[in-house]
Amino acid sequence: MFAHIFLYRFKCLIRDRQLVFWTLVFPILLGTFFYMAFFNLNNDETFHPIDAAVVNNHAYQHDAQFKFVIEHISKGKKRLFNLKVASTQKEADSWLKTNKVKGYFTNGETLRLTVQESGLEQSIMKRFADQYRTDSSAIKSIAKENPKALQNGLLSDLGKQQSYVKEISGGSAKPNNVLNYFYSLIAMACLYGSFWGMKEVTDIQADVSARAARVNIAPVHKLKAFIAGSMAALLILFSEILVLLAYLHFGLSIDFGPRTGYVVLTALLGSMLGVSFGAFISALVKKGEGLKVAILLVISMVGSFLSGMMFLNMKYIIAQYVPLLSWVNPVNLLTDAFYALYYYDSLHRYTLNMTMMVFFILLFCGGTYLIVRRRKYASL
């Protein structure tokens, strides 16, 4: 009997094209759009050499030190400038006006920078000019007052740059801002699985549908039928999430870290969370199917937003200012579980997320059981 109901519920659910679209095709499409939008996000953060010019005037020709420095930093793959040498200031001005260069240097008594507008490139050029002026002045001063110091390696020390801030992740993984978007997308897909749970309750509550009334009249225990149907829903949703994970990982090269077993376990728990959540809301809300769908959609979308699917920093804002909300948002728990698996070597944070998810699954299942167990109805 269990197998019979399971098989037919499986057929019923898998043939529901609308549900399959929203729980599988839609997340895949959204993931693809995310990929297209974010693919170059990290690449955009890499530095591109700045188009700059220097006026080939008398001072420049006779300042070997400056000539050496600027030519040195304009060579190689990691060069700072794509340097052009203008024969006259007029030529440099025309390049600036036609946007062929972002600015140009004029050597004289002091190094001058001419730019047309302000921006990141111009700021870098200004920083270079300021640094050169400071260092040059310092060297000239030391050479005049204490020439011996120059022989003791001071010159090479002056050229050194030391950063005292280092970006590290909580584990061995490389920091990657984009991943959270995909993790919240998977979480959203799991929550969309609530529609499967909703369908199961609709087809078992005699006061909701005539089909359910017919099942209630049959010699089969209502909860047995409900569990068989829910297992079919869970199997479908879990398979869909695995397909989505495979697509993201193998198709879009989204990294989930090396702990594949835990990733699959998270997907399973996420699927259970989705189905049980949908069943609970459907059992709780006695109004029409439209209202139930609206409630599930709103909760899924708001949960996704708060977990950073539309705006990454939202996740951190919520964690900082309303931490309780991040612990009661099922989408965030899932997102954070994937996040913790990827970033942290320790499983502490991951375990906390999974424990909360198990708590919610038990809460939703228990609530659904208390509502659905009724065998007779006050009205149909």
Place this chain on the structure above:
Amino acid sequence: MIIHVKNLVKRYGDLVALDHLSLDIKEGEIFGLLGPNGSGKSTAINCILSLLNYDKGDVEIFGKKMTPDAYDLKRDIGIVMQNVAVFDELTVYENIDYFCGLYVRDRAERKRLVEEAVAFVELDQFRKFYPKKLSGGLLRRLNIACGIAHKPKLIILDEPTVAVDPQSRNKILEGIERLNAQGATIVYTSHYMEEVEQICSRIVIMDKGRIIASGTQEELKAMITLGEKITVEAFSIEEEQLHQLRELTGIVSVDHMDNRLVIKSDKGNNNLETVLEFLKSHQIGFGRIYSEMPTLNDVFLEITGKQLRD
């Protein structure tokens, strides 16, 4: 008794949906539950099937108390709902197989029963169709097949012909008679008196949650004072002639509206010949003329003062 219902009371707040309803349905009969919409027929069925809570009363099926856990009783009951209760995602065959499988575990047995049900409702050529592709009549037949495939001893049909074309309705009614001939006891609820008159061996008429009359068709019609009703297409008749008609022996009422002359007779009086002679002797031109015996609607009208379909 197949069904024994005693003093069933069901309230929805202040509204009394079933008011001390008592029924006894015998094995092998086609039992009709007739009443207008909202009279309590479906509520009675749902209480009998233990789907609805009720405030008071006893329900026994096959001599045992009916409860939601009475699986041994449920195994022998088939229900055809008022609303079509099938899955849109399953084909005709799969729908019947699914519902039959809730009653019958043995695969081979189930296959045989499903095939028989498909043949019974004449849906063989539609077995791979999805419900959305079926017409209203075919859908109703599928609904019936899902309820009867497991060969129950008791079949309850709750308004199974609502919104069905006449041809499909006749097929459904013929099918119900065949099921009864095969040994099933039928409980048939409807607000169509013609259907109940056509197939039911015993009838209960309900109104406002109460039984207002019960018996065979003949017994019910015998309860009222009205006899034969004669309708004549008469285009021109004077008021004086109508008055003379009313004075004839055994005639209860005479009305002339929309070129139709309706003459109702007292119980036991047949006045067709008298009326014809009157029309001829007074040289009143007339077209078609026909006579009919009282219907269940007349019974309902006389008892409640309103039409059955009000």
